[in-house]
Structures are given as structure tokens and as C-alpha cells.
Amino acid sequence: MLINTFCHVPGIGIRNERRLWERGILSWEDYLSMSANLQNRPCNPTSVAHIERSVIQLNASNPAFFSRSLPAGECWRLFAQFRSSTAYLDIETNGAAGVKGYITAITLYDGAKVYNYVKGRNLNNFKEDIKRYRVLVTYNGRCFDVPFIEKDFNIRLPQAHIDLRYILKDLGFTGGLKGCERQFGIDRKELNGVDGYFAVLLWYDFKKNKNEKALDTLLAYNAQDVVNLEPLMVAAYNLKLKSTPFHTSHLLPAPPSPELTFKADTETINRIRHANRKFYPEVCGQPLG
Known part of the structure; x- marks a missing residue:
């Protein structure tokens, strides 16, 4: 679930996360692929950088990064990956x-x-x-x-x-x-x-x-x-x-x-x-x- 999560990204949040899902952007990989196409850029460069950092932190097995970033009540998303x-x-x-x-x-x-x-x-x-x-x-x-x-x-x-x-x-x-x-x-x-x-x-x-x-x-x-x-x-x-x-x-x-x-x-x-x-x-x- 964590790689499908966007609500921890500054400027996105729960509501915009759902909008991304509805648009078929269901994972970090989807988001970064869409962002590579300037005509279909879904969000600002800061969001892209945060998702790229999320990939790095997940690969580094650092759940503390996500627990600090996730909204209150959403830390359950950490569970499966960690x-x-x-x-x-x-x-x-x-x-x-x-x-x-x-x-x-x-x-x-x-x-x-x-x-x-x-x-x-x-x-x-x-x-x-x-x-x-x-x-x-x-x-x-x-x-x-x-x-x-x-x-x-x-x-x-x-x-x-x-x-x-x-x-x-x-x-x-x-x-x-x-x-x-x-x-x-x-x-x-x-x-x-x-x-x-x-x-x-x-x-x-x-x-x-x-x-x-x-x-x-x-x-x-x-x-x-x-x-x-x-x-x-x-x-x-x-x-x-x-x-x-x-x-x-x-x-x-x-x-x-x-x-x-x-x-x-x-x-x-x-x-x-x-x-x-x-x-x-x-x-x-x-x-x-």
C-alpha cells in the first residue's frame, strides 16, 4: 500500500490522492512516468522530488521517514512493507x-x-x-x-x-x-x-x-x-x-x-x-x- 500512497507528499493530501487514483495514477511509478511527460505533468516539481525521495527511503528500509510524513491516522499503510x-x-x-x-x-x-x-x-x-x-x-x-x-x-x-x-x-x-x-x-x-x-x-x-x-x-x-x-x-x-x-x-x-x-x-x-x-x-x- 505504501507505494500507492501520495497523501504524505506536501501539497497532495488525502483528497488529491483520491483524485490521482481516479485518474489511473495508482503508484509512485505511475506518477513519475506521467511527470516525465511535460504535457501530462500531474503536479509540481516539489511533489516529484518528494516521491523520488520516497522511493529512496523505502529502498533504504526507513519507515520513520513515512511515519513523519503521513497524516494522522494513516500510519497503517506502513505495515505490509515493513x-x-x-x-x-x-x-x-x-x-x-x-x-x-x-x-x-x-x-x-x-x-x-x-x-x-x-x-x-x-x-x-x-x-x-x-x-x-x-x-x-x-x-x-x-x-x-x-x-x-x-x-x-x-x-x-x-x-x-x-x-x-x-x-x-x-x-x-x-x-x-x-x-x-x-x-x-x-x-x-x-x-x-x-x-x-x-x-x-x-x-x-x-x-x-x-x-x-x-x-x-x-x-x-x-x-x-x-x-x-x-x-x-x-x-x-x-x-x-x-x-x-x-x-x-x-x-x-x-x-x-x-x-x-x-x-x-x-x-x-x-x-x-x-x-x-x-x-x-x-x-x-x-x-x-
């Missing part, structure tokens, strides 16, 4: 704000392998591992995950960023990550009903009681937050294509589900739910397993 260098990302924290807040776990998924990072064990490895990727896909990561990571690690994440929260909202899907998952038929099974606050409880159960099953459950939950981003990204990409001339030629197939290392422990979930039943009254006395 999928092989994309990381899906989510963090868990201790639930505190400000200086008392810290990251407890991070899960990273690149479409092939799931990487887990835990505070006190291997969390610092994340700083090097994330450098392998050029695009980040998150849900609400622009407001939460990325700023938290940059604060906690004292680093900057320079990658192009696709935040699914805003793309899905534009498509009419709201209700948070879990709500969007349900609307797309994604089932978390034994982790249904486990939320961000519960993840905090799992962390403290692990720290206080040395309960490795609580940590395993936390990491299983965090992994679900991450691996489910890929099918949501693919679905959103395909839905966005419907408003373009490429809604049949550019469709992406649904991705396979990865094998996950960590499994949720239903006994731990039920015990913590019961101990905190004032926050989860709807399941009090109802085992999850």
Missing part, C-alpha cells in the same frame, strides 16, 4: 504512578517468536533487543507503553509507531484492547476477565509469596496482549483498504497463532479473584477453570 521488521509490544507495571511506578514485565513479538522480559531477571535485555526493529505496533502505546519505557530505561524509541487504538477507533471499534478482541472473535479462554489491575495483583502475589505460577500467569496475560495485536493489525489493515482501489489486490491473510511458553494457572487466578472479590463481584464464587 512487516518483517515490526515488533508488537506491551508492558505491565506495578500500578503506581509517577516516580513510584515501574515496569514489571514486557512482552515483544515479531511475528515469529515471543520474547518475555521480567524485572529482576532479564528486563535490561529489552534495551538491546528492541533495536532490531524499525516499526512498533501497540494498543495505546503512544500514551502509555512507549513513554513508560523511555522513562524507565532512560532511552528513546525512534521506531515508527502504529498505535492500533486510534486506527481501530476510526473503524468503529472501541472498548479497549479486550473489547476490540471480542468484536473480532478473539477468545482468551482461561484469561477472559483478567485485566490490567489483575496483572498488578499477579505481580505482587509473585513478589510476596514467591509464587512462580503467578508470574507465569502474568506473562501469559502479557503475551496475549501482544500476540493478539498481529491479527488485529491485519484485520484493521484489510478494513482500511476498503476505502482504496486496492481492497482486493492488497488483502493480507490472517496470521497463524504462535506457540506460547507461559500458561495461566486457573487456581492462582481464582484465589486472587476471591481475595479481591470487591473488584470482581461478577465472578465471585465462580471458578474460571
Whole structure:
């Protein structure tokens, strides 16, 4: 889709991009070919230069160039071209704000392998591992995950960023990550009903009681937050294509589900739910397993 995109070019925008498509100018190659014929020059030399630069930046595998140029809400167009260098990302924290807040776990998924990072064990490895990727896909990561990571690690994440929260909202899907998952038929099974606050409880159960099953459950939950981003990204990409001339030629197939290392422990979930039943009254006395 990126090579069919013109809205990132100064002076063109969304409306003129559609006019170009209607004229049969469907790709950068079409645009540059038309521009070579002075009698059919579709736009000014500045636009031609920007498209020529776009070709160079795409060949250099530089998605940051496009994320800076694309209008708000159009970064989904990066996905197909840079999928092989994309990381899906989510963090868990201790639930505190400000200086008392810290990251407890991070899960990273690149479409092939799931990487887990835990505070006190291997969390610092994340700083090097994330450098392998050029695009980040998150849900609400622009407001939460990325700023938290940059604060906690004292680093900057320079990658192009696709935040699914805003793309899905534009498509009419709201209700948070879990709500969007349900609307797309994604089932978390034994982790249904486990939320961000519960993840905090799992962390403290692990720290206080040395309960490795609580940590395993936390990491299983965090992994679900991450691996489910890929099918949501693919679905959103395909839905966005419907408003373009490429809604049949550019469709992406649904991705396979990865094998996950960590499994949720239903006994731990039920015990913590019961101990905190004032926050989860709807399941009090109802085992999850």
C-alpha cells in the first residue's frame, strides 16, 4: 500500500490522492512516468522530488521517514512493507504512578517468536533487543507503553509507531484492547476477565509469596496482549483498504497463532479473584477453570 500512497507528499493530501487514483495514477511509478511527460505533468516539481525521495527511503528500509510524513491516522499503510521488521509490544507495571511506578514485565513479538522480559531477571535485555526493529505496533502505546519505557530505561524509541487504538477507533471499534478482541472473535479462554489491575495483583502475589505460577500467569496475560495485536493489525489493515482501489489486490491473510511458553494457572487466578472479590463481584464464587 505504501507505494500507492501520495497523501504524505506536501501539497497532495488525502483528497488529491483520491483524485490521482481516479485518474489511473495508482503508484509512485505511475506518477513519475506521467511527470516525465511535460504535457501530462500531474503536479509540481516539489511533489516529484518528494516521491523520488520516497522511493529512496523505502529502498533504504526507513519507515520513520513515512511515519513523519503521513497524516494522522494513516500510519497503517506502513505495515505490509515493513512487516518483517515490526515488533508488537506491551508492558505491565506495578500500578503506581509517577516516580513510584515501574515496569514489571514486557512482552515483544515479531511475528515469529515471543520474547518475555521480567524485572529482576532479564528486563535490561529489552534495551538491546528492541533495536532490531524499525516499526512498533501497540494498543495505546503512544500514551502509555512507549513513554513508560523511555522513562524507565532512560532511552528513546525512534521506531515508527502504529498505535492500533486510534486506527481501530476510526473503524468503529472501541472498548479497549479486550473489547476490540471480542468484536473480532478473539477468545482468551482461561484469561477472559483478567485485566490490567489483575496483572498488578499477579505481580505482587509473585513478589510476596514467591509464587512462580503467578508470574507465569502474568506473562501469559502479557503475551496475549501482544500476540493478539498481529491479527488485529491485519484485520484493521484489510478494513482500511476498503476505502482504496486496492481492497482486493492488497488483502493480507490472517496470521497463524504462535506457540506460547507461559500458561495461566486457573487456581492462582481464582484465589486472587476471591481475595479481591470487591473488584470482581461478577465472578465471585465462580471458578474460571
